[in-house]
Amino acid sequence: MVKNDNYFMYKAIYEAYKTDNSGDVPVGCVIVRDGKIIARGHNTKEKNECACDHAEMNAIKKACKKMDSWRLTGCTMYVTLEPCPMCAGAIINSRLDKVVFGTHDMRYGALGGKIDLLKDNLEYSPVVESGVKEKECADLLKSFFKKLRVKERTKSNPII
Numbered sequence: 657m658v659k660n661d662n663y664f665m666y667k668a669i670y671e672a673y674k675t676d677n678s679g680d681v682p683v684g685c686v687i688v689r690d691g692k693i694i695a696r697g698h699n700t701k702e703k704n705e706c707a708c709d710h711a712e713m714n715a716i717k718k719a720c721k722k723m724d725s726w727r728l729t730g731c732t733m734y735v736t737l738e739p740c741p742m743c744a745g746a747i748i749n750s751r752l753d754k755v756v757f758g759t760h761d762m763r764y765g766a767l768g769g770k771i772d773l774l775k776d777n778l779e780y781s782p783v784v785e786s787g788v789k790e791k792e793c794a795d796l797l798k799s800f801f802k803k804l805r806v807k808e809r810t811k812s813n814p815i816i
Contacts, residue, residue, distance in 0.1 A: 659691050661756050664734040665789040668758070671698045671711070672736050672796055678703040682800050685711040685735040687719040687728065687752075694731070695719035711735060712743035716750050727751045736793040738765035738786065744773045747782060754783040758793025 657663065664686055671684030680699040687695040697715030701707060712735055720726050732754040739747060739757065744766035747755055760769040767774060767784050774781045 661734070661785070661788045664688055664693070664732075665736070665756065665758055665793070667693060667696075668734045668736050669789065669792055669796065671696050672793075674698045675700075675703075681737075682796050683711040683735065683737045685715040685733060687715050687731050687733050689723075689728075689731045694722045708742070710740065710743050711737075712739050713746055716746050720750065729753060732756060733782075734788075736789075736796065737761050738767050738769045740764040741766040741771070741773060748773070748778060748780060751780060752782045754785070756785045756788050758786075758788055759790050759797070760786060 667686045668684040671686060672682040674684070675682045675698050678700070679702040683699045685697045686693045695715045695718035697711045697713070697718060699711050700709040700714060712733065715733065716728070719728055719731060728750045731752050733747065733752050734756045736758045738759065738761040739755065740761070741764070755767065757767070762769050764770055766772070768786065774784065
């Protein structure tokens with residue numbers, strides 16, 4: 657099997673499914689170095705009741721531990737949803753070489769969706785690629801939010 661952007665994005669999508677039934681938005685992330693996954697993460701914000709527990713942050717922490725360094729040069733992040741400002745800051749600070757994401761986040765995205773933290777020519781900026789497996793990533797989120805709306809409607813209007 658060829659291990660390309662599509663392959664690793666599917667691995668990130670698989671990671672997103674691990675949020676099932678936790679109430680967390682299904683976002684998954686993998687970090688790759690030399691063609692091998694060195695870290696995985698998915699949202700655990702609701703589960704752990706911690707605003708910092710986004711998929712990217714969880715994966716970055718694991719990758720830093722694996723590399724014995726806060727510098728993740730030579731690594732590529734694959735994430736199903738465009739990173740928010742917090743995660744984009746961590747991506748920049750960890751010196752990731754490249755970020756590949758599936759679908760834009762027009763509400764909170766910080767790599768071009770809502771804002772672009774990289775447009776100011778920071779001293780260090782990763783290469784960014786978007787739209788890899790975009791439909792699959794977007795459908796995962798749409799399905800989650802559809803179920804959430806149905807659940808909320810059922811809760812507020814119980815059938816007697």
